[in-house]
Amino acid sequence: MPADSASLSPVEARATERRPWLPRWLSSEHPFPWLFPAAALMVVFGIYPLVYAITLSLYKRNAATRKMIFDPTHNWTKILADERVWNAIYNTFLYTGVALFFQLTLGMLIALLLDSDRKGYGVLRAMMTLPLVIPPAVTGMMFLLMLNGSFGVLSRGLIALGIFPTGFSILGTANTAMAGVLTAEIWQWTPFMVLIMLAGLRSLPKEPFEAAAIDGATATQAFFKLTLPMMSKVIAIAVLIRGIDLFRAFDYVKVMTDSGPGTATETLTSYAGRIYFGSADFPYASTIALLTLIIVILASTTFMKIFKVKL
Amino acid sequence: METSRPLQILRDVAAVTVVGIFMFPIFWWALTSIKPISAVFDKDRVNFFDFVPTFINYGVTLFGQSRSQLAIDQGIGMGVGGAEAYDSRQSIMESIIISLGTTVITMTIAVFAAYAISRMMFRGRNSYLNWVLGQRFMPPIAILVPLVTIYKTAGLRDTDNLYMGYFGLMMIYALMNLPIAVLLMKSFLDDVPKDVDEAAMIDGATRFQTFRKIVLPMVKGGIAASAVLVFIFSWTEFLLSLFLTTEIRTVPVKIQTFVTSTGNEWGFIAALGTAAIILSFIFILLVQKNLVRGLTLGSLKE
Numbered sequence: 001m002p003a004d005s006a007s008l009s010p011v012e013a014r015a016t017e018r019r020p021w022l023p024r025w026l027s028s029e030h031p032f033p034w035l036f037p038a039a040a041l042m043v044v045f046g047i048y049p050l051v052y053a054i055t056l057s058l059y060k061r062n063a064a065t066r067k068m069i070f071d072p073t074h075n076w077t078k079i080l081a082d083e084r085v086w087n088a089i090y091n092t093f094l095y096t097g098v099a100l101f102f103q104l105t106l107g108m109l110i111a112l113l114l115d116s117d118r119k120g121y122g123v124l125r126a127m128m129t130l131p132l133v134i135p136p137a138v139t140g141m142m143f144l145l146m147l148n149g150s151f152g153v154l155s156r157g158l159i160a161l162g163i164f165p166t167g168f169s170i171l172g173t174a175n176t177a178m179a180g181v182l183t184a185e186i187w188q189w190t191p192f193m194v195l196i197m198l199a200g201l202r203s204l205p206k207e208p209f210e211a212a213a214i215d216g217a218t219a220t221q222a223f224f225k226l227t228l229p230m231m232s233k234v235i236a237i238a239v240l241i242r243g244i245d246l247f248r249a250f251d252y253v254k255v256m257t258d259s260g261p262g263t264a265t266e267t268l269t270s271y272a273g274r275i276y277f278g279s280a281d282f283p284y285a286s287t288i289a290l291l292t293l294i295i296v297i298l299a300s301t302t303f304m305k306i307f308k309v310k311l
Numbered sequence: 312m313e314t315s316r317p318l319q320i321l322r323d324v325a326a327v328t329v330v331g332i333f334m335f336p337i338f339w340w341a342l343t344s345i346k347p348i349s350a351v352f353d354k355d356r357v358n359f360f361d362f363v364p365t366f367i368n369y370g371v372t373l374f375g376q377s378r379s380q381l382a383i384d385q386g387i388g389m390g391v392g393g394a395e396a397y398d399s400r401q402s403i404m405e406s407i408i409i410s411l412g413t414t415v416i417t418m419t420i421a422v423f424a425a426y427a428i429s430r431m432m433f434r435g436r437n438s439y440l441n442w443v444l445g446q447r448f449m450p451p452i453a454i455l456v457p458l459v460t461i462y463k464t465a466g467l468r469d470t471d472n473l474y475m476g477y478f479g480l481m482m483i484y485a486l487m488n489l490p491i492a493v494l495l496m497k498s499f500l501d502d503v504p505k506d507v508d509e510a511a512m513i514d515g516a517t518r519f520q521t522f523r524k525i526v527l528p529m530v531k532g533g534i535a536a537s538a539v540l541v542f543i544f545s546w547t548e549f550l551l552s553l554f555l556t557t558e559i560r561t562v563p564v565k566i567q568t569f570v571t572s573t574g575n576e577w578g579f580i581a582a583l584g585t586a587a588i589i590l591s592f593i594f595i596l597l598v599q600k601n602l603v604r605g606l607t608l609g610s611l612k613e
Contacts, residue, residue: 027517028518028519028522029517029518031433033423034423034424034427034431035428038420038421038423038424038443038493039424039442041420041482041485041486042486044482045454045483046454049457049461050449052457052460053453053456056457113322113329114326116322121326124327127330127333128333129595129599130334130592130595131337132602132606133591133592133594133595134337135549135562135563135566136563137547138584138588139336141566141584142337145575146336151351151354153357190333192606195602195606196607196611200611234611238607241606244448248452250452250550251549251550251563254549254550254567269452273550276554285456289450289452289453292453296448296450297448300448311447311494
């Protein structure tokens with residue numbers, strides 16, 4: 001090694017030796033070239049549109065002249081008075097909450113059921129992952145077919161059981177439409193919870209359970225006193241990831257009910273979409289979209305603080 | 312724990328039943344795709360197997376057969392017309408191009424960023440990581456409305472220029488898939504001990520040579536798993552494609568156009584849907600081992 005480069009670290013010395021004409025921050029020893037492509041993508045397609053959205057939300061669109069007038073409070077005060085926004089917020093929270101509850105409980109129960117080393121269980125576990133990769137738009141179609149009032153297999157089953165009157169349209173009735181959409185959501189994403197719970201169950205240490213069994217604990221006691229507390233981190237991560245995705249609910253709603261009947265299944269995303277396609281009031285659609293973002297950020301940071309999870 | 316034999320059998324039955332319930336919609340969907348129209352719309356009973364299987368739905372959606380011609384040939388009494396509208400070969404090609412392109416772009420960008428995050432110490436490393444992760448929290452709708460305007464100005468709409476349309480959609484898909492790709496690759500790279508890099512660099516290799524010749528081959532499996540997941544997420548995406556493109560119709564968007572005011576073409580919907588599902592199924596079975604890690608952005612390992 002040349003004497004004059006002794007003060008530099010070996011890595012730096014090589015970088016300057018190889019291509020002396022290259023600035024150091026452009027060499028592969030510097031993180032910049034490695035991080036730049038991803039950063040550029042995030043700035044151009046993420047930050048820029050977001051800033052644009054914020055700017056848009058400060059403008060008022062004149063429907064007749066199509067001119068934009070700067071009026072920072074217009075859209076945000078309009079939101080407060082817009083009953084459909086509150087309805088959409090309520091629906092989005094309802095959708096997220098109900099889906100999370102069912103997916104979590106069913107996911108845990110099914111994971112406990114399938115957590116076995118016996119022959120054949122591996123195949124069952126693999127089959128459980130299949131719903132995850134179906135395009136949600138296709139899942140929506142599946143359930144639209146099965147929930148059809150006159151020839152849908154699920155509807156017919158429920159009618160045969162006497163739960164609904166003949167010819168009852170689950171998705172066409174305001175009170176039951178949300179339940180219909182949620183059926184598709186829960187069917188497709190319960191396997192997500194099953195998978196994560198299974199991974200959690202498999203990583204649990206064996207000793208505490210053996211000790212508990214010796215002390216005469218029942219399976220139920222072992223579950224509530226050992227399994228659940230030890231799984232809390234896994235459960236929190238699963239809830240966080242699923243919650244974020246649930247809050248952007250759109251695909252099933254769009255395909256199955258198109259936010260209807262009326263506004264019975266309208267979520268924040270689908271309401272923004274309806275304004276966008278319907279009245280072309282871009283500033284207002286942007287404002288509602290930003291409201292969704294704000295709620296997601298607030299809810300997820302609070303959740304991460306309370307449950308001390310980090311992704 | 313020891314379980315008694317009857318209890319074990321009960322558990323087996325319960326497990327099979329539960330999985331069976333979850334498989335039923337897929338089974339029903341595939342069954343619908345080979346049903347003649349009269350069996351789909353059977354109002355008198357739920358028609359399970361009482362029909363003559365037909366591949367007419369696949370013929371029309373996947374092989375571009377003319378619906379009216381088939382109707383005449385086989386004497387099946389159904390509505391004629393609208394033959395082209397149901398030919399989905401174009402959509403499938405577009406979906407494959409978009410998904411493959413997205414996978415290549417995302418993985419290239421992500422592997423570089425993940426390597427730096429995993430291997431280098433620099434100021435703002437955590438902020439950068441959080442920035443990437445933040446993309447995962449952002450609901451797509453938040454940037455979608457301005458994005459349409461931006462694409463219009465920048466000429467990235469498919470109605471102006473088809474190639475730019477592809478590019479525009481791939482880039483926004485890449486952004487949406489970036490967090491999962493970067494964090495997953497970081498988790499795979501973290502599994503490779505840093506000593507490997509240091510040994511190579513002491514032997515005189517540059518960072519880039521170390522990365523390309525030593526580290527990259529060691530995480531081949533991780534790259535494959537991440538790429539498959541990115542492909543699946545692009546393949547199933549609906550909202551962005553619906554908003555941003557009109558000429559390019561990915562399969563999830565195309566399928567929605569079969570819902571018409573005169574009635575839903577369930578046979579065609581089910582046939583195209585089944586075709587879209589089968590591709591996903593093949594891919595998911597390839598990544599079983601890394602699925603949990605992928606779905607939790609590398610924070611949980613199996």
